[in-house]
Amino acid sequence: MAMKTKTKKGGTGRNKRNETKLIEDPAKRQVAFSKRRPTLFGMAGDLSALCGVHVAVVVFSRSARGNAYAFGSPSVDAVLRRYHGNVQDDDDHGDDDDDAGALAGLRSELDDTKARVEAEKKRMKKVEANVERAMAARSTALWWQADVEALGAAELPEFETALRRLRDTLLRRVDALQLPLAAAPPAYMNM
Known part of the structure; x- marks a missing residue:
């Protein structure tokens, strides 16, 4: 019975290393x-x-x-x-304890921040769901036409902020469109 011999493929893989040498320039x-x-x-x-x-x-x-x-x-x-x-050993261990305490405090702060972020994400999902229900009450696909009466106290500040952003965006767009018109010469001058 013939035995099969394993042959190693000639791939480069991770084992190939660039030669490290001094940069002359x-x-x-x-x-x-x-x-x-x-x-x-x-x-x-x-x-x-x-x-x-x-x-x-x-x-x-x-x-x-x-x-x-x-x-x-x-x-x-x-x-x-x-x-x-x-x-001295006592001083050194004190530094380690201080470092460990500071690290534990930072980890606790990180966990609290993550929890607040998750809570805010959940709150925003509820706000979005309520705005969608208010839009459905008015039978509209435009969020700014949502039924304000159907929104709760938690949704109204978010809705107001979104409306203000929409207004600011529209005003910037109108200004951008009017600027070329103001710079153009009147039509009667193009004779």
Whole structure:
């Protein structure tokens, strides 16, 4: 019995990597550095937020000035003090507790905001349904001709706002249409 041998396809897939080499042109190198530095710092910040770790990144430019760029979470100084052992354990744990408390507060605020957004979406769906019923009461397909008497107290402010927007849009459109007419010479001048 013949055995089948597996052959690997020659696809490139994710395993193909571009060769990383130094950019020779100093101007192009500086542009590449300037574009990638914020991404590097952003990734370090994401790592700190996702994993709850303290991060410091220091990068030196290869330009003639050799500028130093630094990012730290919570700060470069705090991370370096901890690295050098100048921070006592009690103080360090206090910072972690403060950070955890602040993060918990932000998460709670985010959850509250999401809940308010969902509640507003539900309220707007009810308003839309009531406006559609008011339109049906008048047998019209035009929302601005809806039966105002059929609308409730919750729908009237929304309806008024929509009417004001419609009016403003119409006034702008009328002004735009009248502007070319005002600039055109009278018809009797075209002889």
